[in-house]
Structure formats: structure tokens, C-alpha cells
Amino acid sequence: MPTPLLPEPVRRLAAWCVVVLLVTAVLALVVWLCTVFRTVVTPVLLAVLGTALLGPMHRRLVAMKVNRSLAAALTCLTVAAVVGGAGYIVVLALIETGDQIIDSLRKAGEDLAKHFGALGTSVEDVAKNSKDLLAKFGGTAASGVVTGLSVVATMLATALLAMVLIFFFLRDSDRAVGTLRSMVPSRSGDLMEAMGRRAYEAVEGFMRGTTFVALVDAVLIGAGLLILRVPGAVGLAALVFVTAYIPYLGAFLSGAVAVLVALADRGWVIGLWALGVVLAVQMIEGYILQPMVQSRTVQMHPAVVMLSITAGASVAGILGMLLAVPLTAAFFGVVSELRSRYAAEA
Template sequence: MTATLSSTRARAALRTTARASAELLLIFLMLAVTLWILGRMWSVVWPLVVGLLLTTLTWPPTRFLRRRGWKPALAASAVTVLFLLVALGVVALIAVPVASQSGELTDGVVEGIQKLREWAAGPPLNIGDAQINKAFDTAVSRAQDGLGSMVGAVVTGVSTVVNGLVTAVLALFLMFFFLKDGPRFLPWLAHQLPGRLATDVPAVAARGWDTLGAFVRSQAAVGLLDAVLIGLGLWAVGVPLVLPLAVLTFVTAFVPIIGALFAGLVAVLIALVSNGLTDALIVLAIIIVVQQLEGNVFQPMIQSRGLGLHAAVILLAVTLGGSLAGIVGSLLAVPIAALIAVVWNYVREQLREPSHPRTDESDAGAAVPS
């Protein structure tokens, strides 16, 4: 018996597909318009984002002081001043020496890539393909541009660029107000929204804040441990530029997976150029051991709850963020992906149909063996 295609069902399926496609197109259009608006407002959005990230780091000591009876304004002022002093100390003790060695760091990476090229062209590989040589040339160019811009942006951006200075000042003021009035924001927001939004939006915001805080604090702690351990290992081996490499390790820790690979590659290339192949292999072994400790010991101990994202999702998010917005996109990709996951999980919880318990008769019938 052969099955025939029902024209009625086919038309119904096509209508359903068309309706779903139109709804998806509307969603994508809304996202595109939202991104366009954010791009036009970036001078305001970026200080807001930086202020929120700084607040996640400084909220625990502020909460500690408030629980000890300090007034909100006094606690926020004390923590803000302490944070500013620590930041200025870091700039004076670390950023200035790193800035003076950033050019040497970039030249060392380029020279290391050239050595790898020469090694690949000789025995036993004897690679002489023009496309591979072109790929090495492209890698050298990108290393010069990318590493130089990253180190320059991290080290000297806030102190030398007017826009960076304005962003830092605005972010600092926003951090103070977030610390001072943050706990009153969600109740205020609930009173401003109508209907069910008064419940849903504050709930999602609270979950998003917890997720963002967990990510920033855990990544900062893990990055600091990585920087200290790898820095000590580089110092013990005798690799130059220990301080810039340690700072680079800490900064790139906020870009999961790709950041660790990038910082490790830079350290190995510097060791290869300055100390030779043996020390480069030792540095590679040190980095692998530290990364294994990070993945299997540091992360589970420091991060009380995960982001709920698969490693493949994190990798794709970082790649997409980097292609769309460069370094800033790579830094913000994982927090944004985590916040999207928070919203999706909440929506899924609200749309889930409640389970219908069976009646007593059905339970009794099910309990009787046949």
C-alpha cells in the first residue's frame, strides 16, 4: 500500500513554515535595529558596560561594609576611592614598564614567527609552497598589528587617549552610583513596568547580575593565578619580558579558550627567540601544566556555579565577537552569551506547560499489576 501526499497537510505545513520564517525575520530585524541603535549610542553604552563590570568586582567589599552598618553613600565612596588608588598603583607599577617594553614584545613575536617559517622551510619538512609562505607573511602582519594594538589599548589607552579618559571617568562615576543605589534599582524598576513585566524583567535582571558577577570575579581570580604562576615559571627559566607576558596572560584570561592560547603562543615565541628551542619547550610545558590546573582545579574551586555554556558555544561566541567588534567584541562575547542564556532559560521556564498529576483512580489502576 503506497502512501499519498495530502495536499491539505502540505499547504498547512507550508503556511506554518512561512509564518515561522516571517517571525524569525522580524526577530532578526529587531536585533539588527537594536545593534544599530547601540552602535549609534556606543559613547554612552561603553561607559555603562565598563561601569557594570567594575561594579561586579567592587560590590562584595561594598556589601560587606553596608552589612557592618555603613551608610550606602559612605561605603560606596570608600570602595570607589580604594579602587581608584589601586588602579593608579597598578598603572604606576606595572603599566608604565609594560608600555616601555611593548615594542620589544611585538618584535619578539614577529621574529619568533620568522624562525618558525625558516624551520618549516628546512629539513625534514622542506615546505616551500608559496601559499604557506603567504600565510606566514599574513601571520607576521597580523601579529604586528593585533599584538601592538592590544598591548597599546590595554596599557596606554585610558591614560593617553581623550575618549578613553572620558570613558574611564564616566565608568567610575557610574560605578559609584551603582554601588550606592544598586539594591534599590530592581524595586524601582518593578514599580515602573506594567503587568507581568514588573515581575519578569526584575527576575531576569537579578539572574543576569548574578551570572555577570560570577563570570567577572572568577575570570579575574583565575587570570591572576595564571599570571602569577606563568610569570614565576618564565622568571625561573630566564625568559625576558616577564612582566609584560604576565600582564598579557591576566588580560587575555577574560577571553576564554582563545585568550589562553594567544598568551601561551606569545610566551613560547619570546622564549624561542631569546633562549632557544629547549627553553621554549620548557615554557610550553609550564603553560600546559598551568592551563590543566586552571581547567581542573582553579575553575571548579573559584567559580561556584558555571555559566551554563558549552565550550563550543564559548568558542563560537568569542570568534563571532572578535569578527564583529575586534578586541572589545572578544572581551564581551562570553558575558553577552551568558546573559542570552539566562534570558532563554527564564523564557523556557515560563513557557513550560505545568505537569498534570494523575488522578487517584489512574494511580490506583496503575498500581494494580495486570
């Protein structure tokens, strides 16, 4: 028997390198296809997240002997009314208090510049640029420029398509397993079904848990800012709710904005109290709410979450930041299922 040219450890390393390269190439191809066909991919991903969030309500209606199509329609209409109303309140609050918040940030930057130099100047520049952007956006919207209208039309079309897809996903969710099995060889049916269930459960747990955490954070921080009589408290609470869907980074950004606004308009004492409110809410989230959420979904290290957010932002901007974590949760759910199966076989 001829002696192999390479020792066994080197051959194993080479084999693993080939596997990693193949997986990386496949992932890169998938990401490239998603960016090319983002007009189609974006509504589908939003519909999957919406279906994961609305699934319990639809299942409860079906359990009450409501027709599946009617249950899906009622679920979509209810959520459209709730989300539309909440979105209107959030946007209205941000519009009404946006100028006030930005002016407060600019004032905070001027105050910090007197004591910390470059840090305060950076904050002031950010606030100034934000105000300019809002002014340009408002002028564009008011004048009805074609570019602004096309952006709004694209967003509305994406939301409408996502809502229609949510209806079909909810109505035909009982056929999902059969459809998945028909797409793979019969021997792999059980494995694909298990991986699909685990990925969907991870996304479902993330969406429900994150929405609950976002609501609690917004209510607690908003109540604290109202008690401290910080200007724009409702708008800041709305900002907290929206940014809570970006784990870690969103809470840091919204909390920093709230503290800077309190510091600028109410002085150092109220600013420190606002900082205490934000830190207390973050401790409640980190030690109570997040463990409850993560116990129902896939455990992910904060470093993995931050890297996924960074990668999502580099690929698709803000939308990529919002979609990165649930997609990563689904990926880790699939990996966890494969690991448990192969460990059991071994």
C-alpha cells in the same frame, strides 16, 4: 469546517520562522543603536561590569552599618587605587619589555622561516608590523598630535564616566528592583525581576571568576617564565592577565607569544619548557578553575563563546571582544530563567 491550506507541521514551522525573524530584527536594531550611541553605551556597559565585580565589597560595607553613599564612594576609591596601580604596573611592564618581546618574536619568526617557510615568515611580518605600530604610537604620543590626544581624552572621559556610574549603581542598587517593576506592567513584574536577577548573577559570576582565573594564570605563567629566565617575563605575565578576559582566544594568543619569546632567546629546550608551563597552567584552568567559575554562572559551550567573541569583534573591535562573553552570559541567564518558568507551568 474548511480544510487548512497547509498541514500542521508546516504552519508551526512558519510560526517559528516569524518568531526567529522578529527576534533577529530586534537584536539587529539593538546592535545598531548601540553602535550609533556607543559613546553613551560603552560607559554604561563598563559600569555594569564594574558594579557586578564590586558588588560584594559594597554589600559587605553596608552590612557593617556603613552609609550606602559612603560605602559606594569607598568602594570606588579603593578600586580606583588598586586598578590604577595594577594598570600602571601592567602598562609599565609592557612598555619596558615591549621592544624586547617584539624583537624576540621577530627572531623566532626568522628561525621558524628556516624550517617551516610561510609560518615563520608570517610571524616575522607580524612582529615587524607590531614594532612599526609601537614606534608610530610612541612618536604620536611624544609629539602631542591632536589625534593622539583626542584618543587619550576619550578613553579617560569614558573611564571617568564609567566610575561615576558605578558609584550611582552601587549606591542605588537597592532601588533597582522597584525601578524595574515600575517600567513593566504589574503582571510581568515578577518575571522581569527574575530575569534581571538571573542576568545580573551571570555577569557577576563571570566577572569575579574571570578576574580570579586571570590572576592565577598570570602569576603561575609569570613565575614559570622567571624561573626559566625568559626575557620580558613580567610583561608577558601582564599580557596573560589582560588577555585572560577574552576566553580561549586570549589564553592561546598570550601563551603562543610567551613560547615564541622563550624559543627565540633561550633556544629549543627552554622553549619546550615554556610550552610545558603554558600547557600545565591551561590544564589547571580547564580542569579546575573553569569548572569552579562556570558552576557559579551560566554554562556556555566553547563554540558559543567563540562565536560571541567573533561577533563582538566585528561590531566593536577589542572592546566588543571583552564585552561579548558577559553579555552572552546575561542573555543565556535570561533564557534559562524563561525556560525553567515555562517548564514549571507546563
